[in-house]
Amino acid sequence: MSEKVLMKGNEAIAEGALLAGCRHYFGYPITPQTEIAAYMAKRMPKVDGVFLQAESEVASINMVIGASAAGKRAMTSSSSPGVALKSEGLSYLAGCDLPAVVVNIQRGGPGLGGIQPSQADYFHATKGGAHGDFHMLVLAPNSVQEMLDYTYKAFDLADQYRITAMILGDGILGQMMEPIDISPKEPAKLPPKDWALTGTRGERKPNIVNSLYLNPEDLEALNFQRFERYRQIEEKETLHETYRTEDAEIVVVAYGAASRIAKNAIDLAREGGVKAGLLRPITLWPFPKKPLRELADKVKAFVVAELSMGQMVEDVRLSTESLRPVYLSAHTGGVVTTPEEILEHIKQAAAN
């Protein structure tokens, strides 16, 4: 039989985590990410792992904090309103410099919103996600294979930089099925977790995992240290890809499922004689500022296509220093944009 498996995006995330050696999953069901929990519930007992359906989102993120502090690879997942509930824990993970992987399969909002696909948690994911000075490393896959690959990578990045890596997907990516390769990957070389609470056996000083500092100078020094690490992440880990940008006059910027729809729009535009291209950020934080700034010298305008009311558009304006017009093609609340709609924006941008 073929090595390929037909998987849902949500299942691929769970399988990616298992391949990465995650044996501690704490979650809570919510559409459209429930298959992650369902898959973990079936698979974890078979690999001697822990699947725990917590009593709440807050409980599940705090269980991740506990497992991570003990040096284990831990994950939780939810969808928009559920991730908002986890916010406090996200800040504590950062304050404790604990690695973790958190998945958000976004749905329409605000409030309880709806269960259909959305990208309206861009601000929440990339601008901190909770109180305090911190960042999460945000990865935005756009296929079922990437749901697996980037979840796997998220664990390595989280351990490397002692940071929370977030997989920011949406209902389309979570629910769609594609054939993928799930063979094991080469393990990365990572620093030892010599900070973990594993018991001293009387042989070393106790490790402390904590986010409370009564002396402001100590806290500032720690934050400076953390931001030095963030700077390194921005330098080394920023990911993006481009499509037909070489001679493009109009560049569409889109991530996740929207980037696939945008790709179709670009092909349509090219057929109609408009030189369009795509820049797809893969990491949303750090944001691919440099390639965008470089494109700003060459193109006529940008079109940002997002399933939200204009969130990533702000980062595109900042990255391009507003040297060129940046237009927005937006849908929200669970309504999914079409290639034809993005095409209209491309045409307008070209005509202006």
Next chain:
Amino acid sequence: MEGTENARITIFAGHFGSGKTNLAINYALWLKERYEEVLLCDLDIVNPYFRTADARDKLQKKGVELISSRFANTNVDAPALPAETRQIFDRPDAVSVVDLGGDDRGALALGRYAKPLREGNEYEMLLVVNPYRPLTGTKDDLDEIVHEIEAASRIAFTGIVNNANLGPETTLGDIEDCLSFIRESSQRLKLPLKMTSIRRALLAEKGEELQRIHQMGEVFPIDLFEKSSWKL
């Protein structure tokens, strides 16, 4: 599939994501070419995303009556069963197709109809198998699914459908690769292989491919009903 016997009520059950909804839609349309009154009953209480209601227009045009939760494809994430489900028993002249949700959780919805189904003895429950789906490709996986679904629905399976596929990329070879697993499973579980579904685009009319298709036994040509609003 010409000449194949079919029961008055056909239930498609199986693993989550095995392709039950797509098969049920295709089967209902196939039945409609042979019977006056065809009902397609959506009892999926598991997945609010992919529903028979996605094919509502096509079904309506062909005259298949769709019984589906009024909340299907809306933002109401409620596992509500349509009251009209009783019609599959109350209308003896109609043939019905029942689309169950995945796994034992999905099969639970059938439990409340187990008694009239067993007493009426006019049903068949088909195990839809796609070995390319995770947690379905081994003997143990499949035995577990069968056991769990039969316990939850309180109905016994009567046959297997080979729905081996990798989505739109599926080749004839991909389907052939699964045949021995499906045939072994059919023998072990004592469930006859009712049909192998193949996308219409893969069906050849002559030559070597036709030979290969003939060797698969009963072939059921299907179309792929995708969520059309996502133009990925």
